[in-house]
Amino acid sequence: MNKSTFFTVILILLSYYCSGAPTFSYSRNKITIDYQAAEELIRLTKLKKVSDEELSKFASIYGNKLLIQKVSTSTGGSEQIFLKTLKEMITTGRVNGPDPYQWGKVKMELPNTKKLIAQLKLRNGSLIEEIEDRIGSYTPAGLPAQELRACLLLGGNATGFVSGDDGTFCVALQYFGSDFEGLKTIMVHELYHAVQQAGQSLRKKVLTDKPPYGTKATYFLIYNLWSEGTAENLGDFSLISNPGTYSKKQIANQRKNEERLLVNFRLIDIMIYKMYTDTNARYASVYDIGFSPVYEEAGYSVGAEIARKLEHFSGKKVLVSMVDQDPLDFITHYIKLYHQNPTQVPYHFDKSTEDIVDKLSSWRNKI
Secondary structure (H helix, E strand, O other): OOHHHHHHHHHHHHHHHHOOOOOOOHHHOEEEEEOHHHHHHHHHHOOOOOOHHHHHHHHOOHHHHHHHHHHHHHHOOOHHHHHHHHHHHHHHOOOOOOOOOOHHHHHHOHHHHHHHHHHHHHOHHHHHHHHHHHHHOOOOOOOOOOEEEEEEEOOOOOOEEEOOOOOEEEEEHHHOOOOHHHHHHHHHHHHHHHHHHHHHHOOOOOOOOOOOHHHHHHHHHHHHHHHHHHHHHHOOHHHOOOOOHHHHHHHHHHHHHHHOHHHHHHHHHHHHHHHHHOOOOOHHHHHHHHHOHHHOOHHHHHHHHHHHHHHHHHOHHHHHHHHHOOOHHHHHHHHHHHHHOOOOOOOOOOHHHHHHHHHHHHHOOOO
């Protein structure tokens, strides 16, 4: 090879790698957007009368089945209530009494929802490609191809949720107005949970003894610190250059949590200590303190800070490797990191938390 040819090859390679050549084989993943439930509800709201048969058929749509399951477990909104309240909204324009499916808000936001769906369909290809790229850059190359589906819904009290282990994420459009970028960011966050679930399903576990309730529950607090923190880091609202109304609220909440990170770390300390040492503590109650909107999802901010620092010091590869490894690695790596870099990593866990994490290490790859 002469000198001229050599430099030509080098220039071609540099051009390729600088253009964003994929490091991970994320192109194997397939993401689809399911508009059926949202579009069918929009059609139904145009009617003045609706039969029970039409409503039952609507309730049987896959996304609505997941919605009913979610609302039933959180607020007691059974399928019967789903059908009754929806019929009231269609035929009278309002719901008489409790409205667990938020049909009033759905109706109020319909003009914005229609515009949002039109924008999604117009940019469907580029949207999916961008989501695949962002998720794929944090996905292990060895993870089998995933079939991921985003079900667009109208109704319910959750902005978004992952249901089961089939790679499906549901999002309630009535909360987004016309905020396209906000919806895209939520989709990245929630669809990454499906990738995490796929990775964790491949993890080899050897359980010899049954862990005590407190041990297992504490382990799952740390699991959520990892799963929500890394997804929050990936779906970062502060990266949106022109945020809409929904995104502005998320950014404001994110900034508030960043300002009180020291307190949020103390809150996680208390949660872990309570769950591990108090035999009367119950996981759901402790979980809600850090991972629900009641306390503005303080646990998300702690997990995101851990993810940022791990990525800053060790590169993206450290977060990628954790997808199919024991989630305890997330907190043990961070504890080691701040002991090595106490000034550059200013937020530390209490010694009691470090001791509990050390005790949990004997359960690594057993839970």
